[in-house]
Amino acid sequence: MPATPEKDTDLIKFEKINTIIHDSSEDASLYVSKEIINLIKERQKEGKTVVLGLATGSTPTKVYDYLVQAHKEDGLSFSNVITFNLDEYFPMHADSIHSYVRFMNEHLFDHIDIKKENVHIPDGTKTLENVKAFCEAYEEKIEKSGGIDIQILGIGRTGHIGFNEPGSSLSSKTRVVRLDRVTLLDAASDFFGLENVPSKAITMGVGTIMAARRIILMAWGEGKAQIIKQAVEGEIRESIPATFLQQHGNCDFILDSAAASALTRMHNPWLVSECTWTDDLIKKATIWLSEKLDKAILKLTNEDYSEHGMGSLVADIGSAENINLKVFNTLQSTITGWPGGKPNADDSNRPERKDPYPKTSLIFSPHPDDDVISMGGTLLRLVDQGHHVHVAYQTSGNIAVFDDEVIRFLDFALEVQPENKELQVQFDKIRGFLKNKKPGEIDSPEIQRIKGLIRKGEALSACRYCGVLEENAHFQNLPFYETGTVKKKPHSQEDIQLTYDLLNKIKPTQVFAAGDLSDPHGTHRVCLKVVFEALSQLKKDKVEWINDCFLWLYRGAWQEWDIADMEMTIPIGPKDMQRKKNAIFKHQSQKDAAMFPGNDEREFWQRAEQRNKETARKYNALGLAEYEAMESFVRYKF
Known part of the structure; x- marks a missing residue:
């Protein structure tokens, strides 16, 4: 086992589990992978096997990438490795795009030399009559293999480990469980709708997990910060199964800085030691x-x-x-009604410069509606104040369009061109495909294109309403997104080059990009990385205009900045709040019911309005001026 960093007992006095914090999830994943690799090598020298308990989901994927890399580049063999996966949806066929069998094969097993007979994953095809016997046999196989050496875990927002939902007992073993509604909501985006998510799963029990000799729980991102705080600092209780891990003698929580942000030592360091x-x-x-x-x-x-x-x-x-x-x-000094800077004014205590005026403002919108949802009031203010506003829609957003929308638009096209036989043939073909389409099945390229055009038309409508010139709306359709599925490709140099070229063409004085990293399938995170890397390359290439460009990060669709982090806040009056909502309403395919609502079932305009009003309320409670609503930004100094 790796040496545990020396503990500062004052710094961690609130923490009941050993917690190791890394700057990024990549660094944390490398740390975990090295421990696994070292154990495999040690056991190989001894002629012994290693038994790994494995998890699925987005959290461990980078660990698996590092393990595959060690096999391909360093010759690490997995011939002495036995694996047991934590869980599987029930019922679930192994060849389904949602199955954990497929997940593990795609991310790990298909790329290493592990023996097939050494891989164990709960079988989602069992019937209700024989699943109990399967679960008992699964426990027996773990025991016969010698028990689990290292158990990898993620954590759900309910505090579940595996699929052990609130109420699971410390002694629970592998069994079928009913999933909590929060868990179902979190999975809805992967299944293209809540109604498609299986309501049950097979999972190792808490007792099975606790029997492992070593446990590593990993968590990334701000979305996990509050549940991590409860698991690490709270009392042990069945309502948060992860708290049971406090009783394990060899358990570490491995976190990135965002997931650790609510821990007392990070959020309130003055409460634990001198600072x-x-x-x-x-x-x-x-x-x-x-x-x-x-x-x-x-x-x-x-x-x-x-x-x-x-x-x-x-x-x-x-x-x-x-x-x-x-x-x-x-x-x-963070409050300003002039997001592009106030001309002919003293700007020494203002977040934005007065010059030049007018500015060229480029807003990056990961999806075709994030611009108006998250900073619609600011966008309107920039236009009203005479700045040259451009919007770059980074992805097509096509997977978030319901199939009914395609039928509706084709019906309209046929009404306009009733004698167009070619269109009728195309329509019949598409209708036939959609009629027999299975949940999560990839749309044909034809349907993907139509859905993308629907989103594009809505974005242009919103631009016209806000006063943004149509020629200033740029539809990048970044390649990483165009898979037709929730799972995206890693971003590539092509994505970066498209963004580099657009930036260099527009030469903006200020750039706005989405720093809202809690969207359900990670598109915002990738889009921000692409912007960062393009700007870094421009800086490296010593492009002259980049030195006079400010980069502002916005949030709002999924979360908001902490007041302490806000560096520019734009007041929004009742009239402009209504204008912002009207702009959001232009995105009709996302109105009433979004394809990917995440864990918040409200419509996007409702979330945005509530968050903007809450920011204004907080400023007012601190003793500052009272406003109807406020949008906030953090400046990123690249």
């Missing part, structure tokens, strides 16, 4: 104290700070009044 009071930390701590005490910032006292672990801050700064004014003024 260096940077300006950012002072702002974060003061906002936290204001919210905790429900007091405006300017009303906080020396006693408030001292009683909540910040006595050293008062000693450093001199008084609560000095701290309060410092933070209040910093927050006040």
